Amino acid sequence: MRLLQVGQLVTSRQGRDLGRRYVVVQFYDDSFVGVADGLVRRVSRPKRKNIRHLVIHQAVLDGGKLDDKAIRAFIERHSGEEEERKEDAAHGQG
Template sequence: MNIMLGQVVYSKAGRDEGRIFIVSGIIDDKYVFVSDGDLRRYENPKKKKIKHLNITAAIIESISQKLNSGIKITNAEIRKALAEVKAAEAVKE
């Protein structure tokens, strides 16, 4: 399974189970860094095993482009983007 920077994921294990995150860094084929802009800020991301994540097809393009080009992103950008994803999912249900 390919995972990309800026991809939306949900934690399925650990004390943060059920929380929504974006992938803010890729370590190797087993680990990634995730951030939510709130408890796990961009400056201090959570190292998480990929097998402990529910990976969605959603990729936040603006954040993905910034991460790929090395431009700094803000925690407010992450929070806003994740709130929009949550709102879109709430409408679907």
């Protein structure tokens, strides 16, 4: 059973792209996935990442068709929510 699914939000925790958020767009094998952010890494040319080098989030992009515009909007929407949670936790509200 895979921990990931296509459309799932992930964050890079290793490499030059440390901290960058992506959406899983394909599976290469049990250890590697293709990820895209809709800006630098587009769906047409995803970045190959080792699953061990990713932080897996619960958010999943639904809708069937993954395109760059939808991925950008999804990442922006969920990045804002996480920033709010961090601020609330820092102020003792979380």
